[in-house]
Structure formats: C-alpha cells, structure tokens
Amino acid sequence: MITKYSKYILLTIAVSLGSCSKFLDVVPSEVVTEDKVWANINTVNGVLAHLYSKLPTGLDGNGQYISDQACSTDEAIFHWYAGSGSEQYNLGAWNSENNPLGNWEDRYQDIRKANIFLEKIATVPIPAEQSSKYAVLIPQYVAEARFLRALFYFELFKRYGAVPLITRSLDYTDQGQYSVARNSTEEVVDFIVKECNEVAGQLPEHHPDAELGRANKGAALALAARTLLYAASPLFNGNTKYAGVVNRDGKVLFPQTYSKEKWLRAAEAAKKVLDLDYKLFSSSDPISSYEKLFFTRDWQETILPYNHPNTKMIEQYHLPYGGAFRGWSHYSPLQELVDSYEMKNGKPITDPSSGYVTTGTWSGTMVGADGTGSSVTLTNISNRYKDRDPRLYATISFQNSMWAAARTKVPIRLAWWGSGQAYGTNGWPMQGGGTTSISGYTIRKWCDPSVDIGNWYTSPDARRNYPIFRLAEFYLAYAEALNEYNGKPTAEAFQAINAVRARVSMPALPILASDQTLEGFRKRVQNENRVEFAFEAHRFWDVRRWLIAETVDNGPVHGMNSRPSAEELKATGLDVNSQEAGLAVFYKAVPLQTRVFQTRHYLMPIPITELDVNRQLVQNYGW
Structure with a gap:
C-alpha cells in the first residue's frame, strides 16, 4: 500500500506455485504478464493459494521452532546466539526503523494482492465444461479472499491499532493515491467484523480432508470474535494514553471513553463460535x-x-x-x-x-x-x-x-x-x-x-x-467477556472456563473466594490463557491488550541455576564433577536476563519509511 510496490510482484510469485507448474513449462516466467494470469483460471487458483501462504503462524522457520513472539514475553528465552529479534524486543532495542515483528509493508502487500484478486476474479474466462463447477467455486473464492484480507488487517490492528483501510488496488505509479490517513481503531474493527460476518454464510462449514486449511465459516466467526475481544480490552477501550494520537485533521484514532457494551459484543461473537460443531480434543489421560x-x-x-x-x-x-x-x-x-x-x-x-x-x-x-x-x-x-x-x-x-x-x-x-x-x-x-x-x-x-x-x-x-484458531480460545474469550460485562463471573462464565480445565482434569472453579469477584476471576482467565496457549504466540499479544506487559515483561526473568560457577560447585564440599554437586546448587531461581518494556511498547511504531512516503500518517504514542 504505502510502499512503492509493483503489481507484477504478485504475478511472478503466483505463477511460481505448484498448481501452475504445467503453465510454466511452456511460458517463461519473465514474460508472464497480468493479462495472461487473469486469463487462466488455473493461474488464478495459484494467486489464491499464494494468499493462503501468508496466513499467520505461531511457529517460525516453516514450522520448525517456536516463534520470536513466545521468546519476547515471559514464556521463554532464545539463547542460541545474540542479536535475535526477540533479544532486541526484550532489551527494548527496537524502534520505528528496526522492528523485527512489525510486518507493516508485507501485510499491505498481502492486502494489495487480495484487492487485485477481488477486482479481477469476475473477469476470468471459464471453460464451458467447467462453468457449473466454478459457478459454485468463484463466490466461495471471493469469500475466502475477503476473509484473508480481514485477517491481514487484524494482524496490522493488533500491532498498530488505527491503520489505513484500503479496499482497492492503488495505482503504484500515482503517488497521490498513497497519501492516505489512518482510519480509527473502531473503523478498522467494524470493517473486519463486517467482512467476517458477511462471508461466514458464504463459506462451507467444513472442507473435505484434501482442502483442510482453507477458510470456513468457523474461521470467519472466530476472527470476528477475536477482533471484538481485542477491541473490548483495555489497550483499545478508553485508553487515555492515546488521546493525543489524532490525524492531521483532528480525527480521534483511539476511543477515549470506556464502553462496557464492547464486552457484550465480544461475548456474543464468541458464543457463535461455541455453538458450532467443534469440540475440545481429548485422549486417554489428562496429559x-x-x-x-x-x-x-x-x-x-x-x-x-x-x-x-x-x-x-x-x-x-x-x-x-x-x-x-x-x-x-x-x-x-x-x-x-x-x-x-x-x-x-x-x-x-x-x-x-x-x-x-x-x-x-x-x-x-x-x-x-x-x-x-x-x-x-x-x-x-x-x-x-x-x-x-x-x-x-x-x-x-x-x-x-x-x-x-x-x-x-x-x-x-x-x-x-x-x-x-x-x-x-x-x-x-x-x-x-x-x-x-x-x-x-x-x-x-x-x-x-x-x-x-x-x-x-x-x-x-x-x-x-x-x-490459528482453536475452540479453547473462545471458551476463555466467552468467560472473560461475560466477567467484564457483568462486573463479576456468571454461571455461564464458570461453565466456559471449566470446559477448558475439565479437558485436563483440573477442578472446576470457583475454588477460592476471590474467584467469584471481577478481579479474581479476571486473574483466573488470564492465567488459564497463559498455560493453555503457552508457546502458541498468544501471550505476547494478550499481555498487551490487558495492559499488564509493563509488569510481566519488564525486569529480570529467571530460571533454575543451571550454570553454576566453579566456586559454587566447590563450596558444596562435594566432588565438583558429580551430579550431587550440580544438584546441590541447582534448585534456586537465578536471573537470566533483565528485560525492558516501556509504555510506548504496547503499540508498535509506524515505520519511519512509511511516514516519509505518506505525509498523512501520524505516529503512535511515544514514538
């Protein structure tokens, strides 16, 4: 969007996908043009497949290890080498010029690809013998692309809050088109939720096994529910720290009045997901x-x-x-x-x-x-x-x-x-x-x-x-939203959190007297999210939307004493080469790293390169 980005990047990437390999056998990639891509339904399928390759994942390295997000909060530390993205976050050594988890440019490129797909799909010629097949599939493709675009916007929303909403492909040769102001967080939320609700009825409830991983009705409702939960959370619901973040025309970008009704919307959206036919996974024993x-x-x-x-x-x-x-x-x-x-x-x-x-x-x-x-x-x-x-x-x-x-x-x-x-x-x-x-x-x-x-x-x-979405998240979202809306946990809130706990044979709440209070149940829900979604790249965002990161991601983090000094081992009076000596000094918490989290870190800064290109953009708080 804001960056100079050639539409031909979309085409060269799209036709490199496996579904288009036969096409590439006879058409050299350097002469593939826009007209040729949109003249062939097979290459168009490849464009949609490429959009799916941009789905967010909480596993990095193409599924090889946990993400930097898990190591940039109070879950873990990546210690293999110095200078990693998570270390930069943990030390507060990131900014508008260097943000390893920012993803502004890439997401707007993905949004542009989705916009082009939505503009072009209706013009693609369909062979007569496939007309009945694609009469069903093309409306579904449109719904999938709209869902993916909404998901890309959510990825921007949780990082930056208010972002420009672009729903058409801009002409990259016309610099005037790139001078676009930020939409308010409420406009962004409403757009995502509206898109999800509209396409939910156009998506299948389930795909056949060969197509698992494509957007379905549950995914659309889940994205709407997650978005509304974030919008109701303290980061975005009456956060007065952001009062000064306004567009150049004075438009307020972050709501300054707390709205309890946002929690009700979040609860109702989560309930729609719970009413689908998903169920919590279970096996032979709690572990x-x-x-x-x-x-x-x-x-x-x-x-x-x-x-x-x-x-x-x-x-x-x-x-x-x-x-x-x-x-x-x-x-x-x-x-x-x-x-x-x-x-x-x-x-x-x-x-x-x-x-x-x-x-x-x-x-x-x-x-x-x-x-x-x-x-x-x-x-x-x-x-x-x-x-x-x-x-x-x-x-x-x-x-x-x-x-x-x-x-x-x-x-x-x-x-x-x-x-x-x-x-x-x-x-x-x-x-x-x-x-x-x-x-x-x-x-x-x-x-x-x-x-x-x-x-x-x-x-x-x-x-x-x-x-990306699993059912347990929406039990806990439902419990959280009901508690916040009602000012205390309701019977339905207890039922929701206890469904997740029962899967691992944890006793039902309430257990402590505080469990029946607003603050006590809030702590229970936050901790249940923490242990249920450990190493799934949830915690990094949760502590931000709850406005607790200045406590949990600031200061020293600890582990057992697995690196004792020679003097410590010698002081045990045991053979320093024995396991007994190591264990004698092992079981104590020692600091591993001192972390830095400042108030401005709750939202990411818009990249300085984007501010230089688009003079309508204003920067986030503290940056």
Missing part, C-alpha cells in the same frame, strides 16, 4: 488429552490450521541436548511460566493452602509422563513439580522428567556439573558457539514422542499443524 493436540493433524478442536510440512525439526530444536535425545534445546522456558501452573487442586502455588513445597524429592508413577500415554516411573523429582496442572508436564521438561525415545529411556538431566557433557548432563554449555538450555527447562510441547532424532532416516516425520 495426552492436551499434548497430542500439538503433534497430530487435529480437525475437531482446530477451526483453522496452518498446515506445516511434516518434519522432525521441532524435535531437533526443542528436545534436550545429547544422549538419547539428540536435540539442540535452543529455547529455555522461564521460571515465571513454570510457576504459573496451578497445583492439581486448582490453587495457585502462591496460595498458602495449595500444598506447594520446594524442598525434598518425589518418586512414583505418572500416566503420560513420557508422552506415550503409558504409566511411567519417575524418580527423584523435585517436589516443586509434584501434583501440578497436567499441562505443565505436557509443555515443559524439567530435571529427571522423562521423554519417549525409540532407542532408550533415560531421565532428562538439566542441572550442570563438572565438565558438562562428559559427565552425563543435558545442560552442557557449549564452547565457542551456542549453548543448550540455560534455565534448567526445555520445551516439550509440539514434540512428537514417536520421533527419534538419533535414528533420523528411519524415524517418521511428525505431522502437525499450527492452530
């Missing part, structure tokens, strides 16, 4: 009922998936280093995330009556503890990990936990002692390069227990998708 959702191609809870290629790379990047695991453990979950998982009695570990203790160890059996759904014997587990929410065990590996491997089963050892790897620890600090886990934890979520990295060529690749 598996959650865990298996993330290494299978699930279609019962997942409303819209991003289907990543089959791969073993998630296991490679996330599993512990060395031994039977052979992972790289590039990512370290933070103690703050571990501490957010409740006890199995439903009480936070900070509650004095929860039963949480940090001293001593536990040995016993646990069903699903190694990812297979079978009963597994665990030994010498710190009591701090005993009797916790099953989602902890499905999401994070800790000292002496287990993980299935085709060749052998051994405990995961993330404490460090002696010279590291030579002494049997999976927490080995590498020399002259990256390093394995620095927090005493590794990521288990997303990993498939049938994958054996040590037998790379014979072990199967995992088949998984990233759920």
Whole structure:
C-alpha cells in the first residue's frame, strides 16, 4: 500500500506455485504478464493459494521452532546466539526503523494482492465444461479472499491499532493515491467484523480432508470474535494514553471513553463460535488429552490450521541436548511460566493452602509422563513439580522428567556439573558457539514422542499443524467477556472456563473466594490463557491488550541455576564433577536476563519509511 510496490510482484510469485507448474513449462516466467494470469483460471487458483501462504503462524522457520513472539514475553528465552529479534524486543532495542515483528509493508502487500484478486476474479474466462463447477467455486473464492484480507488487517490492528483501510488496488505509479490517513481503531474493527460476518454464510462449514486449511465459516466467526475481544480490552477501550494520537485533521484514532457494551459484543461473537460443531480434543489421560493436540493433524478442536510440512525439526530444536535425545534445546522456558501452573487442586502455588513445597524429592508413577500415554516411573523429582496442572508436564521438561525415545529411556538431566557433557548432563554449555538450555527447562510441547532424532532416516516425520484458531480460545474469550460485562463471573462464565480445565482434569472453579469477584476471576482467565496457549504466540499479544506487559515483561526473568560457577560447585564440599554437586546448587531461581518494556511498547511504531512516503500518517504514542 504505502510502499512503492509493483503489481507484477504478485504475478511472478503466483505463477511460481505448484498448481501452475504445467503453465510454466511452456511460458517463461519473465514474460508472464497480468493479462495472461487473469486469463487462466488455473493461474488464478495459484494467486489464491499464494494468499493462503501468508496466513499467520505461531511457529517460525516453516514450522520448525517456536516463534520470536513466545521468546519476547515471559514464556521463554532464545539463547542460541545474540542479536535475535526477540533479544532486541526484550532489551527494548527496537524502534520505528528496526522492528523485527512489525510486518507493516508485507501485510499491505498481502492486502494489495487480495484487492487485485477481488477486482479481477469476475473477469476470468471459464471453460464451458467447467462453468457449473466454478459457478459454485468463484463466490466461495471471493469469500475466502475477503476473509484473508480481514485477517491481514487484524494482524496490522493488533500491532498498530488505527491503520489505513484500503479496499482497492492503488495505482503504484500515482503517488497521490498513497497519501492516505489512518482510519480509527473502531473503523478498522467494524470493517473486519463486517467482512467476517458477511462471508461466514458464504463459506462451507467444513472442507473435505484434501482442502483442510482453507477458510470456513468457523474461521470467519472466530476472527470476528477475536477482533471484538481485542477491541473490548483495555489497550483499545478508553485508553487515555492515546488521546493525543489524532490525524492531521483532528480525527480521534483511539476511543477515549470506556464502553462496557464492547464486552457484550465480544461475548456474543464468541458464543457463535461455541455453538458450532467443534469440540475440545481429548485422549486417554489428562496429559495426552492436551499434548497430542500439538503433534497430530487435529480437525475437531482446530477451526483453522496452518498446515506445516511434516518434519522432525521441532524435535531437533526443542528436545534436550545429547544422549538419547539428540536435540539442540535452543529455547529455555522461564521460571515465571513454570510457576504459573496451578497445583492439581486448582490453587495457585502462591496460595498458602495449595500444598506447594520446594524442598525434598518425589518418586512414583505418572500416566503420560513420557508422552506415550503409558504409566511411567519417575524418580527423584523435585517436589516443586509434584501434583501440578497436567499441562505443565505436557509443555515443559524439567530435571529427571522423562521423554519417549525409540532407542532408550533415560531421565532428562538439566542441572550442570563438572565438565558438562562428559559427565552425563543435558545442560552442557557449549564452547565457542551456542549453548543448550540455560534455565534448567526445555520445551516439550509440539514434540512428537514417536520421533527419534538419533535414528533420523528411519524415524517418521511428525505431522502437525499450527492452530490459528482453536475452540479453547473462545471458551476463555466467552468467560472473560461475560466477567467484564457483568462486573463479576456468571454461571455461564464458570461453565466456559471449566470446559477448558475439565479437558485436563483440573477442578472446576470457583475454588477460592476471590474467584467469584471481577478481579479474581479476571486473574483466573488470564492465567488459564497463559498455560493453555503457552508457546502458541498468544501471550505476547494478550499481555498487551490487558495492559499488564509493563509488569510481566519488564525486569529480570529467571530460571533454575543451571550454570553454576566453579566456586559454587566447590563450596558444596562435594566432588565438583558429580551430579550431587550440580544438584546441590541447582534448585534456586537465578536471573537470566533483565528485560525492558516501556509504555510506548504496547503499540508498535509506524515505520519511519512509511511516514516519509505518506505525509498523512501520524505516529503512535511515544514514538
């Protein structure tokens, strides 16, 4: 949109797709023109396929590892090398000229492609023998493209708030067309929701298996519901910090009056999703009922998936280093995330009556503890990990936990002692390069227990998708919106949050007296979102819309003491090369990084290059 962007980029990308390979066999790519693309329904199908390739995903590297968003909040730290996008965010070292997660230009390019598609699709000649087929498909294609355009606008909205709404392809040779002011956040929200509601009835409720991953009715209603939930949240609902962000003609871009009714709209939209025929995924035991959702191609809870290629790379990047695991453990979950998982009695570990203790160890059996759904014997587990929410065990590996491997089963050892790897620890600090886990934890979520990295060529690749929308989100959205609208949780709000908790056998709320208050239930919903969607790229946005990032993403973050100094080990009086010495100093929280989050960071700055091109644009607060 705002950038100089040739319409021919769309065409050269589109015709490179597999669906157009036969066409390219006879037409060199350098002579493909706009007229030729829009004269062939097969190449037009490729244009739509290219739009789908731009769906947002919470897994980076084409589905190989968790996103920078998960490492730019209080979930994890990426420690493999310095200078990553997440490190820039965590240190506050990003701005309008350098924003690794900004995506302004790319999203407007995607929107332009969608606009061109919508303008051209009606003119595409259809062979007579295919006329009845495309009489049905073309209206559906139009609905899909409108949905995708709305989703691209939501991606801009959650980053920048008020953005220009462009619903036609602009002439890139006419610079006057690019002088466009920002629409207000309410206009952007209304546009997204209107588009979704209108196309929902034109999209199929479900696609055949061969077309899973295409937009359906549920996806349209889900996008509307998520958008309205964000719009009702404190970031966008009467945030007086943004009073001075106005267009050059004085137009107010962020509503300055809080509206309770926005929560009602969000609740009603979430309920529409809940009334569809999706259901929460479940399996044989509480751990598996959650865990298996993330290494299978699930279609019962997942409303819209991003289907990543089959791969073993998630296991490679996330599993512990060395031994039977052979992972790289590039990512370290933070103690703050571990501490957010409740006890199995439903009480936070900070509650004095929860039963949480940090001293001593536990040995016993646990069903699903190694990812297979079978009963597994665990030994010498710190009591701090005993009797916790099953989602902890499905999401994070800790000292002496287990993980299935085709060749052998051994405990995961993330404490460090002696010279590291030579002494049997999976927490080995590498020399002259990256390093394995620095927090005493590794990521288990997303990993498939049938994958054996040590037998790379014979072990199967995992088949998984990233759920852009899944049903659990809308149970929690419904609960949150009802609580905020009514000033306290209602019976329906409890039913909604308890549906998500019941999947993993967590006890129903209310449990504490505070659960029945506005503030107490709000904390419950926020924490339920945190543990349910860990490493799914939700938390980064949630803490912003809730206006709590200045607390949770500011200051030191912690892990276990998995990098003790030689002096610490020596001070134990034990053999410094023994596991006993490493464990003697391991179980204490130590700071890993001091993070910076300022008030201006809640919204991203419009890129300075866009402000230079389009003089109608005004900058966001604080930038």
